[in-house]
Amino acid sequence: MNFDKIKPEFLKKLDQRLLLHYPALWHSKIIWVVSYAVVAFTGIYLFGDFVDAEPELHQYRENDDFGWFFSLGIFLTSLMVIYWLYLQFQQKIDYSKLSFGKFLGILFLNYANIILLFIPLIAMIYGGVLDMERDQEYAWTSWYSVLYGAMPLSALPFVIRQFKLIEMVLTAFFGFIYCLIVALVVFLFNDSFNGGIMEQLPFVYILNFVAIGAYVVFKFSAQNYTQQTKRLGFLLLLTFPIVVPLSFLYMGNLTDWRYYKYDLETHHYLVWVLGYGFVALMLTGYAVFTRFMYRRMVFPGKK
């Protein structure tokens, strides 16, 4: 589809400049993503309140606003993320000569792009679409979940050309099915574990993740990987944000420690620092693994 007609001239010139001087920024399409975010945010902020229900006029319909606007907004933004990934897929970018710092930088840039695509949803909270405090709180929780889910997506542009779309769909599908089978096996041998299934299952998942991770790293290091190894690597990328919080269960009383040392109620900035520090740490982990995988895949795979 041709979007050229709706692009302002000054942005086209800026885009040209980025292409010539900062190709990595140009590849990420960040100026177009920023433009989209600004236009959509302003539009929703200024006009969103005209189409929603008002609690004082339609009490019952106000309850539906979250579903009609915020949930639908998440769905539509997900479509935009797919489009952005498609643009990254089309560009056939060569990341093989990048140093670790630059690789990490691009990963952060990708993350910023995905977050920017979701920024307009916040306008629903401040612009009056979501009038009830309960809905606003739920919207913030959903938004932070999106920030979390954006981490694996920001690593996808590095590996997306290695897979067909349907391969990714099937890998995600069988990843879930595999987890259910693991749960079934743990259940069947439940008596062998101490503490019952719900206490031991997260540990089994972590162990399983580490075992698959070691296998994939070994295969890539020995350069005898196949397409199946790549799929396993892809599954690791997708499931990393699920496994990491599970590991917190085995790190002692981390939450208690935090509460004793600092009163989080009066130190809101600490929540931010901890949260965003965690995201930065996770993204660094992604950069290490994705760069390793990417550099190994430059060599031809074993058939």
Next chain:
Amino acid sequence: MMNFDLIKPEFLKRADQYLLTHYPMIWQTRIIWVAFYSLSLFTLAYLFGDYFDHEPGEILYPDLDVGYNHYLVDRQDRLAFGQIPLFLSALAVFYWLYIQYQHKIDYSKLNVAGFLGVIALNFACIVLILLPAVGLAFSAFDITRLLNEVLRDVQITLTLGLSAAVLPFIIREFSLIEIVLVVFAGFVYCFLIAIGLRLLLGINFNSGVTGALFLNFWVFVAIISVRFYQKTYTQQTKRLALLCLLSFTLAFPYALYLLDVYPNVNRAYREIAHRHHIFTLKWLAANIFVVLSMYGMFVYFMYRSLLFPIKRK
């Protein structure tokens, strides 16, 4: 591509071969494999699902009513036993569409009845794919309200995603990213109409926007029909047709209101799926059979028009 041959039973392979040689249209829908996988998963989910979920015996909040405590415990299963299985079913529907896409099926020799028959088979495939999620819900949820909420979500998915049953006829006309952008632009367009009506005419969402969008929908259908009939369509016309196909399930409840099937617009939309009466005969007749029949007729017309070469700009 992934190889599923090892887990396929021999008798089904023979049945598949028989369908291929005698009933190729049924074979192309892959219904026996869909039925095999779905019914197997349904059985597993129904028999074993209850072993993994939270059982509503625990009292989390002693101050609160026992029944409410049971509800809160059982509610913890919504993500793992309600939403994730539905998401996986959606992925499976996506895979089924991909298989249909790969087949490059020639439907040009089918008459309207043939089209309707294939659509009915496609619909059966989609229902079968959603079945394991239903089985798991019946097995895992002990509180009726929570079970009904999951069933309601399944019904919403089935009703609003009914266009998946006709997509195999036209899916090869579009790239995936075209479909993604058409859906996005369609929703944005609807919001712009709603804002425009409010600002220019003072019409609020409750009183008139749905009606205006319904009218707009039929104007689009008229434009597309004329373009296809005169064989002067372009790729943009096809995209508009795709938008109409995808959004028909959203526009149709308004028609039910106009036809006095439901007393008001809100009721017509709420009856797409209601927690208190799920999978009713009225819903099946109105929101499924009538919609599928109309889909059949329109797609037949569109498919035959698309057989002629496109007009280039």
